[in-house]
Amino acid sequence: MKQTKIIATIGPASFEVEILCQMMEVGMNVCRLNFSHSEHEWHAECVAHIREASQRTGKTVAILADLQGPRIRTFVKEELVLDISSEVLLVEKDAVREEEMLCIGVDQPHILDQLHEQQNILIEDGKIILQSIERQERGWLCRVLTGGVVKNHKGMNFPGAQLALPVLTPKDERDVRFSLQHNVDYIALSFVGRGSDLLALKKLMKEIDPSREAYPMIIPKIERQDAIENLDEIIREADAVMVARGDLGIEVEQSRVTLLQKEIIAKCLFQVKPVIVATQMLESMMENPRPTRAEISDVSNAVIDHTDATMLSGETAGGKYPVETIRVMADIIKNTEESPYDDVYETLEMRVKSNYAHMVRGVYEFARSNNVRAILATSTTGYTAKLLSHFRPEASLYIATENDMTHRQLSLVWGIRAFLFPEEKNEEHLVELLTRTLKEKEIIQSGDEIVTVSDTTVKLQRVK
Numbered sequence: 001m002k003q004t005k006i007i008a009t010i011g012p013a014s015f016e017v018e019i020l021c022q023m024m025e026v027g028m029n030v031c032r033l034n035f036s037h038s039e040h041e042w043h044a045e046c047v048a049h050i051r052e053a054s055q056r057t058g059k060t061v062a063i064l065a066d067l068q069g070p071r072i073r074t075f076v077k078e079e080l081v082l083d084i085s086s087e088v089l090l091v092e093k094d095a096v097r098e099e100e101m102l103c104i105g106v107d108q109p110h111i112l113d114q115l116h117e118q119q120n121i122l123i124e125d126g127k128i129i130l131q132s133i134e135r136q137e138r139g140w141l142c143r144v145l146t147g148g149v150v151k152n153h154k155g156m157n158f159p160g161a162q163l164a165l166p167v168l169t170p171k172d173e174r175d176v177r178f179s180l181q182h183n184v185d186y187i188a189l190s191f192v193g194r195g196s197d198l199l200a201l202k203k204l205m206k207e208i209d210p211s212r213e214a215y216p217m218i219i220p221k222i223e224r225q226d227a228i229e230n231l232d233e234i235i236r237e238a239d240a241v242m243v244a245r246g247d248l249g250i251e252v253e254q255s256r257v258t259l260l261q262k263e264i265i266a267k268c269l270f271q272v273k274p275v276i277v278a279t280q281m282l283e284s285m286m287e288n289p290r291p292t293r294a295e296i297s298d299v300s301n302a303v304i305d306h307t308d309a310t311m312l313s314g315e316t317a318g319g320k321y322p323v324e325t326i327r328v329m330a331d332i333i334k335n336t337e338e339s340p341y342d343d344v345y346e347t348l349e350m351r352v353k354s355n356y357a358h359m360v361r362g363v364y365e366f367a368r369s370n371n372v373r374a375i376l377a378t379s380t381t382g383y384t385a386k387l388l389s390h391f392r393p394e395a396s397l398y399i400a401t402e403n404d405m406t407h408r409q410l411s412l413v414w415g416i417r418a419f420l421f422p423e424e425k426n427e428e429h430l431v432e433l434l435t436r437t438l439k440e441k442e443i444i445q446s447g448d449e450i451v452t453v454s455d456t457t458v459k460l461q462r463v464k
Contacts, residue, residue: 001334001396001417002027002330002333002334002337003333003337003392003414003415004302004303004307004308004309004310004333004337004414005029005030005308005309005310005411005412005413005414006027006028006029006030006309006310006311006312006326006329006330006333007028007029007030007031007032007064007276007278007309007310007311007312007412008023008028008030008031008032008311008312008316008322008326009032009033009034009311009312009313009314009315009316009317010031010032010033010046010050010316010317011034011037011314011316011317011318012317012318013316013317013318013319013320013322014316014317014322015045015046015049016049017049017052017053017056019322019323020049020050020053021053021056021057022323023053023316023322023323023326024053024054024057024059024061025057025059026323026326026327026330027326027327027329027330027333028061028316028326029061029062029309029411029412030061030062030063030064030186030309030411030412031050031061031062031063031064032064032066032188032311032313033046033047033063033064033065033066033184034066034313034317035065035066035067035068035171035172035175036066036068036071040174040175040178043178043182044178044182047063047182047184050063060407060408060411060418060420061408061411062185062186062408062409062411062412063182063184063185063186063408064184064185064186064187064188064219064412065175065176065178065179065184065186065187065188065216066187066188066190066221067168067172067175067176067187067188067189067190068169068171068172068175068190069167069168069169069172069189069190069191069221070108070165070166070167070169070190070191071155071190071191072106072107072108072111072155072156072157072158072165073107073108073153073154073155073156074104074105074106074107074123074150074151074152074153074154074156075093075096075104075105075106075107075152075153076096076103076104076105076150076151076152077096077098077152078152079149079150079151079152080101080102080104080149080150081147081148081149081150082102082128082144082147082148082149082150083144083147084144084145084146084147085143085144086102086143086144086147087102087133087141087142087143087144088102088103088104088130088141088142088144089102089103089104089136089138089139089140089141089142090103090104090106090112090121090130090132090139090140090141090142091103091104091105091106091112091138091139092105092106092109092111092112092139093105093106093107095138095139104123104150106156107153108165110164111158111163112139112140114161114162114163114164115132115140115158115161116132116161117132117133117134117135118131118132118133119131119132119140119158119160119161120145120158120159120160121142121156121157121158122156122157122158122159122250123148123150123154123155123156124148124150124151124154124155125155125157125246125250126146126157126250127146127148128144128146128147128148128149128150129144129145129146130142130143130144130145131143131145157247157250157251159225159250159251159252160225162226165191167189167191167192167193167197167200167201168189168200168201168204173204176201176204176205176208177208179216180205180208180209180212180215180216183405184216185216185217185405185408185409185411186216186217186218186219186239186240186409186412187201187205187216187217187218187219188218188219188220188221188242189201189218189219189220189221190221190223190244191221191223191224191247192220192221192222192223192224192227192234193224193226193227193230194226194227194230194233194234195230195233195234195236195237196237197220197234198218198220198234198237198238199237201218202215202218214403214405217239217240217409218237218238218239218240219238219239219240219241219242219276220234220237220238220241220242221242221244221247221278222234222241222242222243222244222248222260222264223244223246223247223248223251224247224248224251225251225252228252228260231263231264231267232267235267235268235271235273236271238273239273239274240268240273240274240275240276240308240412241264241268241273241274241275241276242275242276242278242311243260243261243264243265243275243276243277243278243307244278244279245257245261245277245278245279245280246278246279246280248260249279258301261277261302261305262305265277265302265305265306265307266305269306269348269350269390270348270349270350270351271350271351271352272350272351272352272357272386272387272390273386274308274309274386274389274412274413274414275307275308275309276307276308276309276310276311276412277302277305277307277309277310277311278310278311278313279311279313280295280313281295281298281299281302281310281311281312281315281329282295282299282312282315282325282328282329283295283314283315285315285319285320285321285324285325285328286314286315286318286319286320286321287319287320288321289320289321289324290328291328296332299329299332299333299336300332300335300336300341303332303333303336303337303342304336304341304342306342306344306348306392306414307414308389308412308413308414309412309414310329310333312325312326312329342392343394344391344392344393347361347364347365347391348390348391348392350387350390352387356387356456357387359456359458360384360387360388360453361387361391362458363375363377363388363451363453363458364388364391364393366451366458366460367393367395367451368393368394368395370449370451370460371449372395372449372450372451372460373395373396373444373448373449373450374395374396374397374398374438374443374444374448374450374451375388375393375395375396375397375398375450375451375452375453376398376399376400376431376434376435376438376450376451376452376453377397377398377399377400377431377452377453377454378399378400378401378427378430378431378434378453378454379399379400379401379406379410379418380401380402380403380406381403381406382401382406382409382410382413384399384453385397385399385410385413385416385418386413388416389413389414389415389416392414392415393415395451396415396417396443397415397416397417398417398418398419398434398438398443399416399417399418399419399434400418400419400421400424400430400431400433400434401418401419401420401421401430402420402421402422402423402424402425402430404420404422406418407419407420419433419434419437421433421434427454427455428454428455428457430454431452431453431454435450435452435463439463444463445463446463446464447462447463448462448463449461449462449463450462450463
């Protein structure tokens with residue numbers, strides 16, 4: 001089985017229960033809901049479909065709610081054709097006049113006051129590029145560096161600008177409330193700039209529902225220059241991290257994205273935080289049944305870098321081949337993991353220095369030196385499972401938990417196969433139940449050597 005997990009964005013192409021069942025069968029581990037699109041009614045039905053498909057297939061999947069964040073978008077009354085070297089006026093949305101042809105509105109207030117001369121403005125992922133040349137009474141006069149057709153409600157980026165934007169918009173707050181009501185497992189926070197942004201989301205969740213025992217885990221999306229500069233503190237506050245290469249490739253030099261991906265993954269491994277590589281991994285499969293060779297290489301390299309998960313966006317949300325795309329990604333992952341190129345030859349270091357972390361490292365070393373088939377452990381919160389996963393062992397990792405949310409959340413973590421035993425609290429009994437279940441499912445067999453961990457007791461044993 002593959003160890004690297006697959007996150008798939010759910011959309012019109014993958015909304016139906018039958019399609020979701022097929023996606024789960026071929027390797028989908030986490031379903032992403034993109035709150036930049038669709039209304040709550042649609043997302044509620046989608047959650048119901050995901051849970052029905054999970055029940056039908058017997059596959060455990062997590063649900064990730066991805067907040068839109070303070071996305072800045074264009075406002076034009078009709079499509080606007082811009083020729084290279086022409087000039088256009090950039091104004092606030094409310095200042096757009098009916099009779100003006102060469103005028104683009106910005107839908108977020110106070111953005112124009114934060115710009116400077118020779119500021120590049122990218123529209124629709126950089127398809128159109130403007131440069132500010134003169135501050136005028138109503139806005140900024142800009143020169144067109146790359147022409148094209150400006151459409152309404154398209155994303156705008158301002159690379160290098162230090163924009164003071166709220167990390168949580170009123171829409172985000174409504175979406176967080178919805179996410180809590182529907183018991184999602186992860187919430188992804190867009191356009192994070194610093195660690196305190198994550199604390200703001202944690203505070204909001206507690207204000208919305210102070211009586212909850214556990215909250216969705218928070219995933220900051222690294223997609224801004226600010227986030228790169230404050231990367232260590234963001235990872236410290238995060239439960240997992242997403243390398244959001246789409247906006248990141250616009251906010252920084254695109255030639256740096258691959259190197260930043262490797263840096264972010266390495267830092268997440270060091271801090272024992274799951275990490276996701278996202279955006280355009282198999283983009284061509286939106287239209288074609290086969291990926292490009294470059295896309296295959298991209299997925300393989302993310303696996304070799306030891307990412308926990310790879311993510312699909314439009315490929316499964318709106319593409320022609322959602323099931324085949326997951327099957328292809330799973331095949332790439334399995335072939336890469338079977339090769340020697342993603343093997344760990346030296347024990348990976350980690351920032352965590354507690355006695356318990358040292359004990360878990362000892363479990364890994366013990367299992368490695370004895371060349372065991374599997375490591376079986378218990379984990380109520382998922383912490384033990386993540387520590388074991390950190391070392392990327394060759395032995396299979398099986399986790400017993402009595403916590404339903406932990407059971408689903410571990411679907412995102414590299415190499416973990418989690419089993420739920422909701423009525424059992426005793427750790428030793430959990431391990432016994434897990435061993436019996438794995439043997440009944442013929443995952444392990446009589447004669448296999450395994451390592452079991454319950455409380456702080458570690459045993460090397462042969463399956464009877």
